Structure formats: C-alpha cells, structure tokens
Amino acid sequence: MPKKNTFKTFISDIPQNLFSGFVVSLIALPLGLGLALASGAPPISGIIAAIIGGTVVAIIGGSNVTITGPGNGLVVVILAAITTLGAGDMHQGFLYTLAAIVISGIVMIILGFLRMGSLGDFFPASAIQGMLAAIGIGIFAKQIHVMFGNLNAKGSIIELLIQIPEGIINLIKTDNSSMFYAGLVGIGSLLIMIFYGKIRNRYFQLIPAPMWIVVLSVGMYYYFDLVSDTAYPIDKSLLIALPDDILSNFAFPDFSIAYQGNFINAVIAITLIASIESLLSIKAVDKLDPLKRRSNVNKDIRALGLATVISGFLGGLNVVTVIARSSVNVNNKGTNRSANFFHAAFLVAFILLFASELRKIPLPALAAILVFTGYKLASPDNIKKVFSIGSEQLIIFLVTLLTTIATSLITGIIVGILITFVIHVIINKDILLFIKNVLKPNVLMFKEDDKYYVSVKNFSSFLNYTKLKSKLDQIPETEEAIIDFSLCDFVDHSVMENMSNYVESFARKGGDFEVIGLDDSKSGSEHPFALRKILPKQIIPKEGVLTKRQKSIQSISENMHWKYNAFSAQEMEELPTFGYFKTRKIDKVSNVLSNEDCTIFDVQFSEGEMIAKQVIKATMLHIHTLKPVPNFTLDREGIFEYILEFAGYKDIDINNHPDFSKRFYLAGENEEKIRAFFTDDLILFFESNKQFHIEASVNGLLIIGNERLASVKEIKALAYFGMGLQKTI
C-alpha cells in the first residue's frame, strides 16, 4: 500500500469535515440537552459531555469517523444512579453520580490499557439486544409523559407504561393550557421525527430532524413574543433551564460516598453500558467508513475514559461513542476525526451565542426526540429480527429484556448470559463440552498457498469468541480467508453474527471470507444454532405472486421490448462502485427492466447503522456505456451545491455553454477528460431534457430521479431518457 501524504489529505479534507461537524452539532445540541434532561441531570451536562468528548477523542482517539458525546444507553443508568445515590435529593445525587462518572472513566482508561476494550465481545448478541431494547423502553416510558407535558409522572418503568393511556386522556381533558400546548408541541415534534425520513427533499434534509424541532419551537416562541397578541402559552417550568452564566457554573463531583455499595454498583453499571455502547457503535461505524479503515478500539476506549474523567470533573455526563450522530457524520461526508472536533467547536459557539434562544425550547419537544430514539431501540422490528434467527434467541432476548426492566441493568445482563448458557447446554444436552473445552485454545490459523485457513475445534460461542476474534483480526481484509467449523460441535448465534460481519468487511475491502464446515447435515439438524440464516449477504425472497406494480412494469417491458426480471445479481455487484453507494448499503435489487445497455431497477438500500438506520427504496437507471466514461457527478445547480462547494467540491464550468454551466453543477476529479466527454450534442441533450442526478463510474452511468420508487409512468420517462442519452453518447 503506498503511503499517502496524510497531513496533506487531512488539510484538504478540512472543509468537508467542517461542514459535517456542523450538521452533527445541529443534532448534538438538542440530543445533548434532551439526554441530560432524561437522565435527571442539568441539561448543560449533556452539552459539556459532547464538547469534552468531541475535543479529547478527536485528539487522542483511535477511530476515524465516530462522534462522541452523551449516549442513549446511559440515560437509564445515570437516572437510576442519581435517584438512588441522592436518596430523593436530585442535586446531591447528581454530584455523587459525577463522582461515579469520573471513576468509571478511570476504569475505562485501565480497561483500554489492558486491551480489554472489547468487553462487549463476552456478551451474547441476543442478550445485548434485549438489554438495549430494555433501555429503549425505559427511555420511552419516562419521556412519553414529559412529551405530553406532564413532568410529574413517577414510578417504575412498568407503572409508567401502564399510565400512558391515562396520560393521553389527561392531556385532552386538561384545563391547564400550558400543559396542553406543551403536549401539542411534543406530539408535533414526534411527528417531525417520524416523518422526517420519509421526506426525501434535500433542502429539507439539510437540517436534521432534531434541529427542525428546536428551530420550530424557538420560532414559535418568537411568534408569540413578537407577532401575536397572546402571551406564550407554555409555562416557564416546562421550558429548558440553563444556568445564567454558563461558563462559570460548573458542578463539581462529590466523592464522599465512593466506598458505598450502591456507589460501586453505579460505577459498574455506567462502565459496562459505556463500553458496550461505544464498542457496538465503533464496530457499526467502521462498517460505514467510506475509506474502510479499522478503528483501534482500545485506544478509543482510553480516549473515551479520559474524556469521561474530564467531563465528570466539569459537571458533564460521561462520554461514549454514539451511533446516530456518527452515521450523520458519515452521511455528510465526514472523513476524519476533525469532524468530531468541529462538532464540539460548533456546540461551544451555539451555547455561547444562543443561550437565551435555547432557554425557549419546551421540554416536551426534547422529550419527543427521546421517545423516538427509545422506540427505535425497542422497535418491534428488532423483536421480529431476533425471532427470525430462532425462537431460543427470542427467549434470551425477552428474558434479558424483562429482567432488566424489572430489576436493574447489571442483573439483566447477568441473567441474559446465564440463560444463554443454559439454553446452549440444553440444546447440546452436554455440559461437559463447554466446561472441558472453554479454556482450551481452540483456534488454529495458518497460511497456506497465500490463503489464511482457520480451523475451530470443540465449540465456538460467546464464551470463547475472543480467541477466534483475536486470530481473525490478524488477517488483512484484503486477503482470502477460510474459516472451517467442521471440527466444531456447536456454533452459537453470536459467533455466526460476527462471522457475517467479517464476510461483509472482507467483501468491502476486496478480500474474501468464507465460512465452511457448517452445512453437513449433522450440525444442521442437531444444532439449530448453526444459523446459516444470517450468512447469505442478500436475502432473496421466493418468487411469489407479482404485485400490481410489478405486473404493469412487466407489461411496459413487453411494449418496449425490454426484458423483465424480478431480481438481478449483476447490478448488486456493479452498483457499489458508484460514489452514491459508498456510504449506503445495498440490500436488494429488484424489478429489473433491461435492454442491452440500459437497466432500470428498484434498489433497496440503507443509510446509517443500528438505531440511526433508514431503509430507502428508490428506482434508478443504469446505463452500460460502450466507451469509457470519466468519473463525474452532474446535478441541478442550487443552494445545496453551494454548500457542497463550500465543503471542498468544485463546479466545472464548460466553456461556450454558459447556460449549461449555470443550470448544472458538474464535479469530478479529472477535469480535462470530463470537458472532453461533454460534447456539444450531449450538453444540448441535457439542456433539453428533465434534470436528473447523474453519476458516472467505470461501470457506466447511474441516473437517479427522486430518492424513492418511481411510478410506472416515471419508469417510462426514465427509460426514454436513458435511451436518448445512450444514443447521444
């Protein structure tokens, strides 16, 4: 691999990272405030965590495109810590909790130095899923009442859930206008969160959903203040409270009960969740990294620990790597750690410049953001997914979920581990297999004929997965690897899920990772855990009855003498070469219409990972050009491009065609070749036709209309456009 001038690329990437850091800060601001409020801490503590996290981890962290700040998972833990440690006094409880945060930061640093950052690898996947869902339910149950304008709902998670219908009735019947309007703002905000992803308008999407909520609710305040005669209907107690002098009012941790049992419990819970959440996020973000780098997990854990210590001393929550904000960072073309730093810098600017505006945000608006996050963590889709893996996974998931809700996080995860182990023993009807072999070095790896061969013996489950992982991590992802489980009596779901992750990351970096030895009937029938279900990269549904749309597409294809196929394997391979799909993962290509050179198809892809995941279906046209095409993108000229330009892109103007240059935004690496490619005929064609987003790569041209499925009529138009373009080229 040639060594690049890293400093030079770093400098040249600054504009786009500045831009993406800005967009991230737009989300981090409302989320930071909301997460802190939900944790029962002063709202500013969330912002402190984001600022310190962004700065420290950007400087000494080991990952590339992650964003750090206060995390979802910790809401439940911090809230529990503040309530139990404070014994009723929320402020004192917060000071004790800050001490717990500082100590958990120190523990994280130690874990990082001991290379134990991968704590999360010791937990079964379904148990972690169950725990996350429990956290989601916890956030949801508490915040939905705040969203309805009721700050006084109290009780356990189950009680809070039962009170929800009552809360809705109260909101409708209430004669307290402050609460009623606050509730309306909350519900409106929730609707924004829900429908934001559905509206694929790029101007609208420039501002992230949480920021829309902030902008609209602050705007509403000013509407009442300046325009309308009536006073602002929402009472001050339902608005966010920030200290008057933000720079001088830091809370300081109180270590006086650091020896007590429940304090130590809090430290353990905070550390556990912080490291699990960070690890999951780092892993997930690595899958999104457009430059396909590998994060140094232990270095990152150390950085997070240090950031947590500093943040705790300054009165901030603890710092973890967060998936949603990191996904936004990647989607906005963040490429290195400076984006994280800029996000922190923008937060400082916001909090200093707009403190008085921020005080106008109603709490229900922030609660709505959290309700949505909570719902996503515990969404029924997750349960469905777990069930599709196997009914025993559902048992593990539900047991962990219910125990966590009913007791505490630590008990929940311990029970989750135990139930997983018990189920493994029951399935194998053999406890000795596990006891005798758990400590044996069961993985053999050697290189033969330039291929890495890995053989796993006895059993492979979450209990001894780190042994396998440490070997697999030594294989460069550009190589060929064969993992043989044929000597294994049992492979569990956690391992299988990780294997499919490896398959993916090897495929991304051009290597090959193959799992063998599982398809012999013995392991298949005796061990339903041998979940080959997850392994295939794309799930191709069985051909069933065609929908109406499919039928009409079929009939167009007959009229135009094109071919119709339900699925296409070729497109699945060629599409990822386009820049558009660099940060988006393709799930499925279907309803393929094609003649010799043009292919129109529906593609289903996803942006973001985990809870930030958005599934998008869109219709696109792919033209296989006969002559080579230089890499470029062509768009309508507009506000959006001006912003991109500011972020380091350059518009190529074609001489003699001022009209084309004005209307279109053309960008690409090799200016000369692009200029040569755009002949007068081609420019005339573009000028006289509907404008699409067009991308060119080695595999031809990709034409995207709107980022959604096209109607039958639009498909026809797209087809004619494609044929015309093909002729002109």
Place this chain on the structure above:
Amino acid sequence: MQKINKILIGVAFSPNLRANIFEAARLANMFDAELVGVHVGTKSNQKESDLKALLSDADALHKPFKIIWKEGNPVEVILETCTQESIDLLILGALQKENLLKYYVGSIARKITRKAPCSVLLLIKPSVIRVACKHIVVNGLKDERTEETIKTAFVLSEHLKCNKITIVEEVSQGELQVKVSDDKTLRKATIAKERLRTRENQRVKNILGDISNKDITVKTQPIFGKRGYSIGHYAKVKRADLLIMNAPNKLGFFDRIFPHDIEYILSELPTDVLIVK
C-alpha cells in the same frame, strides 16, 4: 532414537489386544526389531495359549517374541521393564470416547508416557489389517531435541514407506511482539510474521541439510499459536496418519494444572502419536 531394535507392548487381555498385537508385530517386522510383551498380572495357561493363538494369526515375526509376566503396579512394572530390557519403543493403545470420534490417553498410559525412558507410540486405532501411513507431521520447535526428532521422522518414513512429511514450526503469539488493533499495527504484524516465517523456515532448512530425502515430499508450515496444541489441531485438520513430537523437557505439578505442550495432545489425540526420546 532413530534406530529401533526393541519394541515393548503391554499385553492386557482386552478386546483391543488382537489389533494391538497385529499392529506391533507389523511394526517390529518393518523395523526388523525384536518384540517384547509384558503382562502385568498372574501367569496362567489360558492366557498363554490365547496369546500364542493370536501371534500365530499375525504376521510371522522375523525375530523371536519374548513375553514377561510380572505382578504389581502397571505403571511401575512397565517403566521398569523398559529400562531392564533397554527398550527403544513402547506401544500404548489409546481409548476412544463413547460414540465420539475423539481419543484420549487413559490415566495409566498417561503416567507411563510422562515418565517413559524411551520413545512412546500412542495408537488411536490399531487395526488387524494394515492401514498405510501416508502423511507424517513432525514438530519443528526451536529446541535441542528437535533435530533428533526430525531425523527420526525421516528414518521412520523410510520404514513405513510414507512419502510426505510436514514439519510444523509453532511460533508463539508472544514472539510477534506486535498486537493488532488497527490498520497500522496489522500491517506491522503481517510484516513481522513474514519475517518470523522466513526465519523459522531457514532454521528447519539447516536441519534438513544433513538429511537425505530423495523420495519424500517435505513441507514446512509455520503456525502462530499455542505450543503443542496447534500442532495437534493441524495434524487433525490435515488428516495426518502420524504425529511425531519431542518428548517434554520436564513436567511438574503446574504443567498438569495449566496444560501445555504434550498434555494437550494426551487429552485429545488427533491421530497416532509418537513421542521421541
């Protein structure tokens, strides 16, 4: 060891005896060695005639068979006999786990193996009919005994008409001195591994320099992993017919609690194992 003149076999009147005797007789003839049997227990006419009948069924021995009857602790008796008779090779049968294709060495045989003054051959599936030995895996550890072991492997393969030998060099992970945590360290580790691999291959090549090996395909295979364990795993994966290893240097109390080297092999025999002393 290299040259085998005297082979000792334990005679216990178990269902395996027939196969054990057949295998031992075949080996004795292949090496042109003398076969000695030892029975721990009382001598009786019944046993004597049974043994005679078995021997007459097996390949005719080139050299006369000698049987020793002795009472006492099996471990001690067999070890004593080894020294008294100046035995070169002791053959022991392994036990098979019920319904599983896994073999292990029983507690008595294990004790003998640990203390034996001579080389020990552990057979996992002695058979009445000869099964050809096609592939021998031998360790290439960085150890003073290794040269002797490799030489023995070549002598043996000549007698057994085996034409493929793989020398496995186990390099412990600690020698790598680079821990993989990101792309940069991965690149470093890969380069360091390549270097170690070349070094190990060179070392084995030096040993091989003195050995004539015309008809035998020799392969070297460096493996990064736990000593003693990965070679067994390798032999199993490669379906080797015989695994040849150095005798352990010394085995103390802690070696049994924290098993390593030979102990791994004894608890889970991958194939027939010869421990060279």
